[in-house]
Amino acid sequence: MTTTETDLKALMLASLQGDAASHRTLLERLSRRLRAYYKGKLAGIGRGASEAEDLVQEAVLAIHIKRHTYNPAEPLTPWVHAIARYKLIDCLRRTRTSRADVPIDEADEVMAHDDHIGAESTFDVRRLMQQLPQKMQCAIEAVKLDGLSVAEAARRCSLSESAVKVNIHRGLKALAALIARETPA
């Protein structure tokens, strides 16, 4: 087993316990690997870096929202790879590229390279958020974008603390769906 796998899996396990610092490091490191992966795949079919960045963000969001589907008894790499590849195929399908254009790859490929030079993605989260229900908008904005605590957000949005959490959870899912739909051809 590679050190990358061991390190990242340790971060994942800590993040599942609710350790925010580990979660952040994990997403940062995964986003660099995903960027290298998507740039490589999209370059092969003549697509640009900003599209790769859209995919990186879609995949990071998916990893965050779907982290309950990771089974700690399994290695992390194949799980990340399956999500990364799924999002790639989904994106190509949306943009009417045939699935046959997706190169066959191995799970390790998604962890093989590191690329920290991020491009700006094409979507604007604050604009997309305006399509969400008011409660979700307020909760996500307060906690995720403005960095307030859950208690502060509850006061600002006039919701209970548990309602803030629920609205963030549902809101991020809805946001991920919007991003998936918005990513341009």
Place this chain on the structure above:
Amino acid sequence: MKTDDLVTALSAHVEPVDHRWVGRRMGMALAAGAAMALGLMLVGLGVRADLMTARAVMFLALKLAFAAGIVGLASVCLIRLARPGGERRTSSIPVVLPFAAVVLLAAISLGLTPSSHWDKMVMGEQWLECLLSIPVIAIVPFAVMMWAVRQAAPTDLRRAGACAGLVAGGISALAYALHCTDDSLPFVAVWYGGTIVLCTLTGAILGPRLLRW
């Protein structure tokens, strides 16, 4: 937006996550689907009148074993397929075993009977009822299973859909068997097996559309 900003946003207030959630949610869906299929059968069709006779019990046990085998094997598959990358570690071969067993038994039972009786053994009294009931009863468990799978993250939507269809078909056959009085093995192989395969194909067709995330 920059990816770093997204990462920062997502890392604000991270909640602990329960990794056993997928298995538990699927178990709940399975139980709820089975209960609803059973309820639908009781209200719509009713249990067979001779349920308690020794002959009925024996044939019923065979049918139930067939359907329960499918439900058991297919739900193990489905729980794996619900997680990203699960399709790489899941073989579809075991789910074929109950079908193979029932076809083999049906062939043996046909072999032991004069061919003039084959027609009646295969068609039974109520083939049409069986053909309609199993897929109709399967709709509710199918919806519940798909709802549960959607909340996980399947990455092979066609196989996950097919597997959900197979589980739903199996649950439905389990419920329908309590009503059905056609006991010949060839009947079970053709009409139970056939309608469950039909449910599986429907699931495979609907999977990519219903399970996208």
